[in-house]
Amino acid sequence: MTLSREPAEPAKATLLVEVKAPGNPLPTLGEDESYTLEIDGTHATLRAAQSVGALRGLETVLQLLQGDRDGWYLPAVTLSDRPRFPWRGLLIDVSRHWMPMEVLERNLDGMAAVKLNVLHLHLTDDQGFRVESRRFPRLHEQGSDGLYFTHEQLRELIAYAADRGIRVVPEFDMPGHVSSWLVGHPELASIPGPYTIERKWGIFDPTLDPTREQVYQFLDGFLGEMAAIFPDPWMHIGGDENTGNYWRVNPAIQSFMASNRLADSHALQTYFGDRVAKLLQKHGKKMMGWEEILHSTLPKGAVVQTWRGPKALAETARQGHTGILSWGYYLDHMLPAALHYTVDPLPADAKRMAEEANRWVPASWYHRFRFKPPEASAVVREQDAARVLGGEACMWAEYVDPETLDSRIWPRMAAVAERLWSPREVTDVKDMYRRMARISVQLEELGLMHERSGDLLLRRLAGSSEPGPLRVLARLVEPVKFYDRQVQFKEAMQGTPLTRLVDAARPESLEARAFWGSVDDLLADTPRFDRGADQLTRTLHQWREIHPELARTLERSPALHEARPLGGALLVLAETGLEALSYLRSGTAPRQGWREQALQRIDEASRPQGQVELAVIQPLRELVLAAALQPEAPTLPAAEWHARVKTEALAAIPKPPEKKKK
C-alpha cells in the first residue's frame, strides 16, 4: 500500500487519533499511557489522554493489521488499554562490548513497538568508560579505546528515545566496577595504580577510595556534568558486587573505618552511598542502584533494582522504598522466553510462580538449578505493592556485540514487555509463543537484526551464501545456559570474536520447541501414536539425510572445529528417535537392553560442544522412555501414562558429578 502523505479531513479519516493534551515534554515515570481503540467496519478511532498514550495505541493498531486473500484489514475491536507497571525497562550494557548509536536506536524502535518505556544504559564498567566527560576527559580518552558517546550523541539518543515515549536512565557503576575510570584517574583508587582497561570477564577488585574527599569532589564534578545531559530524575550509581578486597589491604582505609566506627566493608559502602546520594541531590537527581544499596539511610525517592531473587524486592518495598525487578529477566542467561514470561514482579502466588518457572529451566540444568519457593519474607506484602514500579530485563554484554545483540534481546524481550504491561492473568505460554513469532517478524521491519544475524554468521562459518545443513544444526542448538559459556571457555575476553556457532545459535531454539510439541502430540495419542508421527518422521529423516554434507561442512572450516562432534550427535539422535518411533508405531516392545543403550547414546549427544548444546535432548529421552513404557500404555489412562513418561525422562537426566568437599 502507498499511504497518502496528506492528512484527511477528520470526518473522512479512516484512522482518527484524538489526544486530549500533548503531555509532558519528556517521558515521565507514572504518566498516563492509557488509550482506547475502537475499530468498526469503516473507521478506527484512537483516543488518549496524552500523546504517549496515542503512541502506545498506534503500536497496537500496527499489531492488529492482518491480511487475507482479499486484502489488508484491521479486525473490529473495542479496547481500553493501560500498563500494569509504570517502569518497563531494558538494560543494555555498552561497557563490556561497545554498542554504537544505530544499534541503540534500532533497539529503541523495538522497545517502542512492545510499549517499553525505560532504556537503562549501563555506561561504565571495568571494561570500558563509554561516555565523554569534558570535565575529566582522561576518563573517556584513556578508558574507552575511543569507543564512547559524545554529549551530542547522548542528547540525540535521549531525544530519539523521548520521541518514542522512552526514558533514558544512565548508570555509572561505583564504587566497584571502576577499572576503566582508574586508567586515567588512578588517584581515585583504593590502592595505587597504574590501572588498565579490564579485558576479562568477572568481578574485579579495583574500587574507588571512599575515604578521601578528593573522590567526592571528583564525583561532584562528574555527576554534575552528567546531570546536565541526562534529563531523567533518576541516576543509577550501580553499587553492586564490590569485593571490598582493596579496602581491606589499604591501612589508611582501615584506619578511616576504625575512626568512623565503620564496622566492615558494607558499612563503608553505605557511607559512600550516603555521600553520593547527597551529591545526586545537589544536582537535582534521585538515586537508583542495585539491591546492594538498600540500607537504613537510603534516601526516600531512591529506586532499588533487585537482581538476586525476589527477597530484595519484598524487603525494598517493606522498608518504604520503590523497587523494580530484574531477577528472572537476565537475557544473557540464554533461557527460554517462557521462563521470563512466568516471572512476575507481583505474582498472584509466589510459590506457584516458582514451580511454574521451574518447568522452563532447561533440562541440562535440571539437577543444578531450581527456583526455590520463596519464604514469606520474600513475598511483597499487599500494602507494599504500589512501591513495586515494574521491571527491567538486563542485557549484559560479555557475549554480545553490535552484530549479535539484537538476537539475544529479541524476540524474548517482547515476552517480558508483555508481562510488565498486560494484566497479571495473561499467562498462556502457548499463545505467548504464537504471538511472539508474529511480532518477531514485525520487529524486523524496524531494522532489528535478530533474525538476520544468525544467518550472516552461518554464511561466514560455512563460507557460502547457502549454509544448508549447518543452518539445520544451528537451529537445533542453543548456547549453554547461565554462566556456563564462561566456565567452558575460560579464555574468553573482550577481544574474542563473537562469530562462532554459539553466536549464530539462538538463545531459544523454536525448532526444538516445535519438535517437542510433535513428541507431545504423539505421546498423548495412545495407543495409536499417530498424531505428529508424520512430522516427527520427516524431521528425523532430515537430520539423518543431511549428515554427510553436514559432516563435510564441519570438517572444512577451522572455525567449526569445536562443533564437529555435533554432526555425529545429531545423527545418533535421529537414529535413536527413528528406532523409538518404529517401536511405538508397530506396537513392538524394544529389544532387551535397548532402553539403556539408547539413553546412554542420548547422554553422549547431550554434551555441550563449543558452548552449545542440542536442544532436542529431552524430547528424545521421552521418545525412548515412551518406547520402553509402551507395554504399560494400554493399562493406564493416556494422560497418566504420558506424565509417567515425562517423569521418567526427567529422572533419566544424568546427575552432574558431585564436587569433592575440601
Add this chain to the structure above:
Amino acid sequence: MTLSREPAEPAKATLLVEVKAPGNPLPTLGEDESYTLEIDGTHATLRAAQSVGALRGLETVLQLLQGDRDGWYLPAVTLSDRPRFPWRGLLIDVSRHWMPMEVLERNLDGMAAVKLNVLHLHLTDDQGFRVESRRFPRLHEQGSDGLYFTHEQLRELIAYAADRGIRVVPEFDMPGHVSSWLVGHPELASIPGPYTIERKWGIFDPTLDPTREQVYQFLDGFLGEMAAIFPDPWMHIGGDENTGNYWRVNPAIQSFMASNRLADSHALQTYFGDRVAKLLQKHGKKMMGWEEILHSTLPKGAVVQTWRGPKALAETARQGHTGILSWGYYLDHMLPAALHYTVDPLPADAKRMAEEANRWVPASWYHRFRFKPPEASAVVREQDAARVLGGEACMWAEYVDPETLDSRIWPRMAAVAERLWSPREVTDVKDMYRRMARISVQLEELGLMHERSGDLLLRRLAGSSEPGPLRVLARLVEPVKFYDRQVQFKEAMQGTPLTRLVDAARPESLEARAFWGSVDDLLADTPRFDRGADQLTRTLHQWREIHPELARTLERSPALHEARPLGGALLVLAETGLEALSYLRSGTAPRQGWREQALQRIDEASRPQGQVELAVIQPLRELVLAAALQPEAPTLPAAEWHARVKTEALAAIPKPPEKKKK
C-alpha cells in the same frame, strides 16, 4: 582467532607492512596504489609506495585467508599488483530515495574491500535536494522532506571515505533535473512556478533559466559553498537529459537566444555550461558532467562521464578530454554480473566485446535488445587511450531504498571493480562467479545487507520467520530488466513501498545460473544424459513438491497477490522439465505434438508477474528442445548437437508483438 592488540617487533612480525611514504592527505586521482605481497611459510610482507597501496594490499591479504580442517592459513604467494585504471567508481543516487549516513558508510566499506576509489554522490535531482545549504537554506528546507546531509555529516563522510582511500565526487545536476531546487527558489526557473518536489520517475521539464545573471550569481554562491566542503578537484554538474521544453515556451529565453546567436537548446546549454565551468574554475574546481557536456568549448581538465554507448567515450578522448565509462555498468538495469564484467572501457576488440556482451543479455530481451558492433568512430584510438580514466557503476535509486540498496549493488559491483582494476586479459566468467560468491560472504562481514535484505522481505511477506517455499520461488525469479519495472507498473513513485517480491528477488538468480549449469552438463553428456541428471531431478522434484504450500503462502497474503500465477508457473516448469528429462534418460522420442505444447506452456510461464520473471525459462526450453532433438543426437558430434539445441531454444523465444506504425 583473537588477534593481539599490540604490534609485534618487526623481526618477529608474521605480517609486516612497509610503506615508503604516507602519501597524500586525501586520496588523489592517479596516485600510486601499487603494492607487492610476499607470503612464505612463516611471514607475509606487504610493501607499498604509500599508505593507500598498503590499504589495497591488506584487502588482498584478507581475500587470501583460507581455512581447512587443520586451521587458517595464507597461501604462499609473490605478487605485484596495481590498478589498470585510476578512476574506479560507484555512483549512488541519494536523491530519488534518501540513503542515510550508515548506508553510505557500509557501502564505502564494501568499496574499499574491492579496491574502488571513487564514490560519486548524486546529491540533487527532481525528487530531492539532499545537501544542506547555509547560504540558500530554502534549497534543503523545502526540497528534501527533511532528508539531507548536513555539512558536518558530509565532512564525516568524506573523512570516512578518505580513510579507505576513496574520493568523494559530488554531483549537482543542472540545468535540468532541478525540480527540488525550484521549490524554494522558483525565481531560478525557466518558467514561473510554483514548483513541488517531483514524486514520479522520468525525465521532467523544470530547468534553470540560463539567460539570467541572477541564476549565475546564485550558482556562484552555492557552488562556492559546496567547494569549501568537498575537497576533490572535480565537481559534477550533471548536464544530462535536459528536455529544453521550458526554454522553447519562454519568449524571453527565445529572444536571448536570438540576440546571442544561439541556434538551439544545445547551443544554449553549451552557453550555460561554459558559464558554470568559469564559476567552478573561480572556486578552484574542475568540471565533470554527463556526456551531454561534450562540446568544443569544454575546458581542459574536465571529465566526461559517458552513459549512452561507447561512442561518446571515443569522441571524448579524440577531442583531447578525459572520460570515464558508465554505459554497461548501470546496476539498476538488473543485468547479470557477467554482462557488466564483459564491458571494458578499453576493450581489446570492441566488436568481440559487443558479441560477448550479447551472450549475457537476458533471454526475455533476446528480441528487444542487442549490443551493436560499434562503428570505427566509436572505438577509442590507441593514442587516446590514456585519456580513458576508468569507469563508474551507477546505482540509480528509483527502485532502491536503504533496505534494498545493498542487494542491488552487491555482489555484482565486485565484478565491475575487478574489470577496472585487473588486467584486461582477466575475463574468465566462470571463475569470476566462483570468486564473486566467495567475496559476497566476506562483504557481509563489513555490514553490507545484500544477503540479508531479501530474506527479511520474504519473512515479512510470508508473515513467518521461515518463509520456506516462498524463498525457493524468490531465488528463482529476477526483477524484470532495464526499465520494464516502470513500464509494467506505471503507478510507482517515490512513496511506493519497496517491500514486494520484486524487491526480495535478486538482480541475478545464482540458483537459476546453477540450474542452467546442470542442464548444460546434461546436454553435453550425449547420448547418455547422465551428468547433472540427479541434481536436475532433485531440483525439479523440489519445485513440484513445494507447490501446495507455496500456493497456500501466495494465497494468504494480499502483498503476494500479484505473484500468485508464479506458483502455477513453477509447477508447470517442473512437470515439463521432468517430462523432458524422462524422454532424454529413457532414449524415447517425445510423443507427437509434445514439443509444441511444452514450448507453449513455457511461454506462458515466462510472463512477468508483479514485475518479476522466472529466471529458469531458457534452460527449460533447452531441455524441451533437447528431448525433441534427441533422435539426432547420435548423428552429430556432441558439441554440435548441443549448439543446435541452444540455437533452437533461442529461436523458440517468442517475438514481442510488432508495434503498429503510426
